Amino acid sequence: MSDLDTICVNTLRFLSVDQVEKAKSGHPGLPLGAAPMAYVLWDRFLRHNPANPDWANRDRFVLSAGHGSALLYSLLHLTGYDLPLAELQQFRQWGSRTPGHPEHRCAPGVEATTGPLGQGFAMGVGMAIAERELGARFNTTEARLVDHRTYAIVSDGDLMEGIASEAASLAGHLRLGNLIYLYDDNHISLEGPTSWAFTEDVGQRFESYGWQFLRVDNGNDLGAIDAAIRSAQADTARPSLISVRTHIGFGSPVADSAKAHGEPLGPENTRKTKEALGWPVEPPFLIPEDARAHFREALLRGQRWETEWNEVRNAFRHADPALAQAFDDQLAGKLPGGWDANLPAFRPTDGAVATRDASQRAIDALAARLPALLGGSADLAPSTRTSIGGAADFSEMDRSGRNFHFGVREHAMVAILNGMALHGGLIPYGGTFLTFSDYARGAIRLAALQNTHVVLVFTHDSIAMGEDGPTHQPIEHLASLRAIPNLTVIRPADANETAEAWRLAVTRQGPTALVLTRQKIPVLDPGQFPVAKGVARGGYVLSESDGGAAQVILIATGSEVSAALDAQKVLAGHQVRARVVSLPCWSLFEEQPDSYRRSVLPEDVPKVSIEAGSTFGWARYVGLDGESIGVDRFGASAPGPTVLRELGITSDHLVEVALRLVRPGPEGRP
């Protein structure tokens, strides 16, 4: 190691340690051990431009081991990103841009929100897929507009998580040679030595997935790290995992122990560590001038790379203006004119349509005019109806394919969608049964937290899916998803609401979950009802009561809206005036002005909700005086109509409850 290299590595180390010390909170162990590999990667390989964090063809770097955030902030500050030292000095404080774990959009250069282990690993796979996909579509022999790598630093915790296994297996299958991960192999996890719980042969495992596995025995050996990254780059047919043997808390008295992981060293041990590594004890946040100058060369390199790339792009613009424009638009997230022109309209005379099938029609219609749209399913495409008709599969042989076979890997699927969206240029969707959204919760939450523009297609949305039984019948899932901040959950009432839901999913810059039926349900007559027009408002009056103000309001979502319309008719026969409200999206409804919400659901009219799922949360709309019809138990295996009937999800039941509300006493029990 040259003197300057040593100084640079130690600058990274102590800038990180000092952040943690000042905050009296954080993780010093990873930066102390992993600073050399981070330095080599950022100094010699990472093609980025700190002056323009949005440069389309930058290499992506993900700190999957997000608890090492201080190291990332040190790298960003030193290489010239717009992250002043004052922000590092506000590490983990209210309002700072340096939160405890890296948050996308919070500081420039943070490509993904990480911390929950395994997520960064899987998002990186999504980024690498996006690179291959866009490269296949836009690169020409002369102009390689999309030609970059995705790097990550991953920890033993990342590798233990199932989501990483799922993503790694898929990355190997897809032969993503543009993916290079550095494994901070420090033999220590939070509880103690990894020998307590993690003794698998990591190299053998990754080779089984089809990865190249490389090993660096001394994590302080910059030359060895350099050589390993070169070997990784040289293998363009396989992703590479470089296992770098490091020492957590290197140089500190608590090195090689779990004590170094998650708490500040404290003043005494910080002093000892600085002394041990030949670093001035004071001042904190020291950046030697030669180190600063060296790190800032990243700005010059970045400018040069981006300039070169701009020249390529300009030549490309000249050669193929239409394609170049398409590239710019797609990367900018601009929807092409007429993108929704083919969205289907459904008529009742076409017969009943499962909303999963309406969704399939919408996907095909959108895909034809919206090249950014692509996706797949966790091995359920024939059931979730999520293949793009006529499109090829994304594979090693066809990188421009738009249909993805994620395998039975729900968690990795959603994280990969997040990574694709974070890369930019794509609007990815993924499908599974609503019940199995459980498997992907960790990644769904990160979609909401990062506001990634992804579409989740959750079909088989209730007990009506029938015979597969309670293991496959969602109950609590609608409530569980609605409770996630910033996730738009839409359960459309029919085929036309489904098309509208897709329109929203494309136009909203954030994650949307579509909750769709397996079974066929009626297409509501757009001539008779203002169906679908109100979806964007979350809820609307679908059918007004006849002959005067409503005496009761029937609120429903999805497949139960038709039951509510049936009940409305029956109630009319009982001389009860009922209004039917379709409420496909709670969060959009909550965003409406009070006056609108009150006009749809006036306070003084009794209300009944019906939804084939948990009633959890419905009191918000029906109040303590209203009633909610739902399923507050697990389902049962039987034909769908039987299960619905036995568990009381029927218009008869709705009529009975509505009558009881309107006419308390014996009369109300028909």
Next chain:
Amino acid sequence: MSDLDTICVNTLRFLSVDQVEKAKSGHPGLPLGAAPMAYVLWDRFLRHNPANPDWANRDRFVLSAGHGSALLYSLLHLTGYDLPLAELQQFRQWGSRTPGHPEHRCAPGVEATTGPLGQGFAMGVGMAIAERELGARFNTTEARLVDHRTYAIVSDGDLMEGIASEAASLAGHLRLGNLIYLYDDNHISLEGPTSWAFTEDVGQRFESYGWQFLRVDNGNDLGAIDAAIRSAQADTARPSLISVRTHIGFGSPVADSAKAHGEPLGPENTRKTKEALGWPVEPPFLIPEDARAHFREALLRGQRWETEWNEVRNAFRHADPALAQAFDDQLAGKLPGGWDANLPAFRPTDGAVATRDASQRAIDALAARLPALLGGSADLAPSTRTSIGGAADFSEMDRSGRNFHFGVREHAMVAILNGMALHGGLIPYGGTFLTFSDYARGAIRLAALQNTHVVLVFTHDSIAMGEDGPTHQPIEHLASLRAIPNLTVIRPADANETAEAWRLAVTRQGPTALVLTRQKIPVLDPGQFPVAKGVARGGYVLSESDGGAAQVILIATGSEVSAALDAQKVLAGHQVRARVVSLPCWSLFEEQPDSYRRSVLPEDVPKVSIEAGSTFGWARYVGLDGESIGVDRFGASAPGPTVLRELGITSDHLVEVALRLVRPGPEGRP
């Protein structure tokens, strides 16, 4: 294959196919392909007693590929379990004991509820751990009371799921030689050939985990299957995966295609399949007499095995009556006398106590008198406070250890807890941060669905955990967990409520989630308040309003109960009489009689809730006229008290809202 073997295998095949045909729903492909391996395992190896499905020392068999349920029902019926043919003829019908996917307790001999892929794989690991644990405690040189194996049939879908990777890595680490899995390697998943998404080298992968990997090239070769199982049994130091090359839908016109997976063959193809395999087309549900007789020999073998075991147990009773009694009691789930005698009581004078620390005290107190209790954490024990003080680690070297290092594997952890509980004799617990309950949702749901007696310890239960930031701060998790049917979610208000919550978790025969603070919170004075006594009722009046009926009710859970008590005092200064209700467990409260619930939360008094999490669901208690204080956004990285203050989780905010409710208009805004 002898003629009789062929007949038996085909009996399994067509009994399964006919179930699916009659139901017009189900999965014929797996039974057709996997019947030979199932036959060999059940006929030649599985030590069970169909006449007594509860025999303690039976081998466990898990059909992890639960969609092949018809095969399991065929096996159960034919070997003499109390599952009449009439039940097979009611496959997937309302009220039958043969639901679409196997459900524990629904039919005898179904050891676990499976279907969601990967869960059975991981539960089997839990069963194998339980066997080693109980064996280490109760076996003597003469008497091996606990000495059995755990078998499973797993599919490619199981192996793709991350939860299986987590469980497999841990099973290899723990060297569970009593675990033998048969992999139905049929090269087909739902979407199509596994070559589309799953091309990893499975054998190499499992060897990397420390498993023995064996291969049977022809899934119809009973001898080869037999030999492989023998080899698996012979390796007592490693779990074994036997990859059996099968053909989905074997014998049918749709063999080796995804068409065979999830839909009935239909009458025509059923006929062709029967003809191809030399089986009478009619009648359906045919059981040739010699096949019946042969399968029923399982009853004789089972009786003999259990009789032999009873003799061992009787001798053991003679030799060590106390240990034998302890064994019987523990297996029967009987709590020893005085099991809760050491449960701690906390006094305010002892200072503030984090409920995670109170839980640690409860764990230690219970563990000393309740040998069945054991558990661990997903690499967070020092944070979740879930180690049993003074107890050893469960490891290859010490099978009686009661502390488990699950690694960073939340999903497998909870599934393994399920498996341990299903085995019987143990009350397992597992800990992680509340946020990371997301990672384990799939297994938590199966805990609730199967009613396994497990305890989930979820700490760092709110934004108050502070600096780690939004990735680690739970928001929607309380709502998401409360929405799961049959899961008892308890968020205790202080150390004494925590001890009571643990008492409930031990006595209730089902899953309990304890939601606990990282930060210290006051111990409420049991002299002043009836604290903790009401936990069993889910909610109770903690502090009555002074000087007359309450004008407002403050409802809180967990750490916010103290804030409510503070607010009550401040409101008294404003001449407002407030009642404070502690509501640690919604589901227990809902189980109380109406009269009790109304006495705690009378309808005509305005209510405010405060909880440091999503307000989702709280309208159920505060109604449309009340208000809920909570956090309906993602959190932020900063010291806990700062985050609480900035997001309005304070007694000041509670006072302000309560005043507004009691005194509408300008006066209400202090």
